[in-house]
Amino acid sequence: MYSDKVMDHFTHPRNVGEIPEADGVGTEGNPVCGDIMKLWIKVEDDRIVDCRFKTFGCGAAIATSSMITEMVIGKTLDEAKQISHRAVADALDGLPPAKMHCSNLAADALRKAIDDYLSKKKGAKVKHG
Amino acid sequence: MYSDKVMDHFTHPRNVGEIPEADGVGTEGNPVCGDIMKLWIKVEDDRIVDCRFKTFGCGAAIATSSMITEMVIGKTLDEAKQISHRAVADALDGLPPAKMHCSNLAADALRKAIDDYLSKKKGAKVKHG
Amino acid sequence: MKPQIYLDHAATTPMRREVHEAMEPYLLEHYGNPSSIYEIGRQARKALDASRDAVAEILGAEAREIVFTSGGSEADNLAIKGAALAQRGKGNHIITSAIEHHAVYDTCRYLEKYGYNVTFLPVSAEGMVDPGSVAAAIRPETILVSIMHANNEIGTIQPIAQIGNILREKSILFHTDAVQTVGHVPVDVGELGVDLLSLSGHKFYGPKGVGALYIKKGTKIEPLIHGGAQERQRRAGTENVAGIVGLATALRLAVDEMEETAARQRDLRDRLIEDVLTTVPHTRLNGHRTQRLPGNVSFCFEYIEGESLLLNLDMRGIAASSGSACTSGSLEPSHVLLALGLPHEIAHGSLRLTLGRDTTKEDIDTVIDVLPGIVQRLREMSPLYDASTIIR
């Protein structure tokens, strides 16, 4: 059902956990649907230097979460924002059709984390400005 | 499906043929239903001394025809008339439920042959009387 | 005790050893439920997928257009009820023929009770449906046409592609019951121009109790069996994995050797037909002389009745049938033979001999040897015989 890549990320998820003093946090999904993903980022010079996740969900949800953290670390915020749903699924050598929504969750959570970072930064600027 | 007795009478039917100068003839059934039975009797002193048949029909129709000729030869007309549908079937160790109507045909053809004989006799009497 | 000469391949066929071998692992080791996500379920799922691919490819279809069923009858019912119910909003008129298998015929009769109008098209004396009559029967409210590919009793092959052409531009669904043709003559859903096509495994040396329905993509159909999400929600129930594997294996084998088998059968068939027609007087061939299934021979012997003929043949080791095996429980003569215009008493005297891949020249010789005597003996017992020979 799942590709070897999915199973690899599911079995050995990368970057599980929280970032205590994260610069941005994003949550996507809801427990009713059976998938929730929470993603923390650390940003330096507009570049994501660390990214961690916690996920409640199926194998695909865990694997896409893990995958996106790997894809995103080292990227600039602009590059990171451009990671599409499709790209996450492709990086995992595909997902079963019924599970495609899981790759949306991961990309959406990332976007929310970036937005969170940007709004905090703006808030900080405004305060200091 | 059929008892050994039915198959025996079907394979080696007794008394097949016509009686050229029969005292009575009876026909029952019709080709639309797929079963027609014709039965000839020879009567001496109110006793059936010979009985022959021709049948167009299924295995059960042929077997019941054969059976009834055996049952009837040597019987008085009164005895012969009392041969029931059930009795023919029983003498053959039973018939499949769907084939029970075939035993009716044989008994009914016999009754018609007897009636034919009786009405001819009456007619003869009337003529000569 | 095996009958020496089995000539009832249209009723059912002996399963091939290769088919049994292909099924066996799925009866025993790989017993998983294909809906399960663990390894043993995935094995079953893979076998299902591969079987679906194989059937689809052979029919010129896509895998997702194939729905596995419990046989030809279920496929026919699903096609007709499923299409009729799903099109309720569009119309209530169905066109079919007077010689369909009961699985189609009775289903249409049933729908009449629920407000559908059904036209049962007549056929020619050879059992042919005239494509023109299909065109003429179309009404604005026509939603479905169902014409069988080849008839199971008389073997006549219908001009399905021609009918398909007539229907192609119209928004009328076209179903064909191809239970007798799949695995025996080429069947390609595109060439036939059908939206729905039924087949059954045990008619081509596969297992009993498994069939399939081709449903062209985009075709709306209501399920017949509701429940689990199997078969893309079109047919619920834990899949008969071993049966499906058997069906696909049997179909592949049948198609691979189709040309050769069909040619051999046609030769034997034609010899049987000619020899019987010349040696047994008052005999008619049912069905079309050339547009017929390679293995089908169907006669009516006047003045005698079919069952007694069959019993006599069985005693000589020849297994055959009279009309459709499915209807042998009934007392009515076959609706197919009556639709050819045969009178009842002649229809009762029908004999169907259907050849298989193992049928030999010797088998046919034996039939030709034995049959005239049996017919003669029964005729001599028949009260219809004398009279008629005199009349003629």
Added chain:
Amino acid sequence: MKPQIYLDHAATTPMRREVHEAMEPYLLEHYGNPSSIYEIGRQARKALDASRDAVAEILGAEAREIVFTSGGSEADNLAIKGAALAQRGKGNHIITSAIEHHAVYDTCRYLEKYGYNVTFLPVSAEGMVDPGSVAAAIRPETILVSIMHANNEIGTIQPIAQIGNILREKSILFHTDAVQTVGHVPVDVGELGVDLLSLSGHKFYGPKGVGALYIKKGTKIEPLIHGGAQERQRRAGTENVAGIVGLATALRLAVDEMEETAARQRDLRDRLIEDVLTTVPHTRLNGHRTQRLPGNVSFCFEYIEGESLLLNLDMRGIAASSGSACTSGSLEPSHVLLALGLPHEIAHGSLRLTLGRDTTKEDIDTVIDVLPGIVQRLREMSPLYDASTIIR
């Protein structure tokens, strides 16, 4: 690769060798169509008759009250649609429960589209239907009650005989889906007081793709599959002879060893339940503590999701399921778990372990050994976990 520990016997069971042996002759030598009158057809007919007698005797029924189908789903559909359509004149109200298998549940939903009104009775937190609620739901136009004998997900056994008593004097048909109980606990149609009862071969070590419906004599039912005259006109289609022989053989074997197997399974089941509940915090048992199938264990583990649990178990050689195998394709949590009153996120964390006749103490030990670690690991990955443990 066989999973070392198969704990999904409610999804399907491995077929027994003895069953395969009983089937084999009917897959190969005795290939005749049971409707045929010649010897090889009669052999098949005899096997069919003997199988029907066996099934009938075990259920306390008469042979003619048994109709063979292609599985549990078809039996359920035939029972419900067949009874509903045949009673149209009498009324249009059906009573069922909120925890039926999809083959019943979806069929009832489907009938709603055709003018039937359906009451879906709620169940207790343990998944029990209250017989009083059945009595209370009866209306003058009620024609059918369908309550499953035991639930496939949570194992709760329903008070069918009590409901049967309530309905006994009324002219309301009573159907029970006994797919999970037949072959596992005693099932007698007379004691249960039912008119219709569904079963499926592959749930008791028989073949997939074959089932049966008990139809009490005198019960009017419209066929689901029209066509040939098989099964006394109640189910058309060439019979799956080998499958039917397999079903009957498997049922006989299951019933013969039922008492012993059930006792052994109950012990293992109770040990598994107790050990997991004590070693894994935030775990709930689904279903009734004692009125449950001998082999059924069903948990919800809070804060985690079922599929990832299953994948982890599969990697450790343990095959299990989350909710019904049939519904694993869907994203919605099981309607059965929701009907128990569980919130969605908890229903998502369900695990069903269903024991079989070969399940050993060692198997259960392994599960008890492995499961807590897997649950813990997934919880540590879950964003719901920390917060909630703090709240508690």
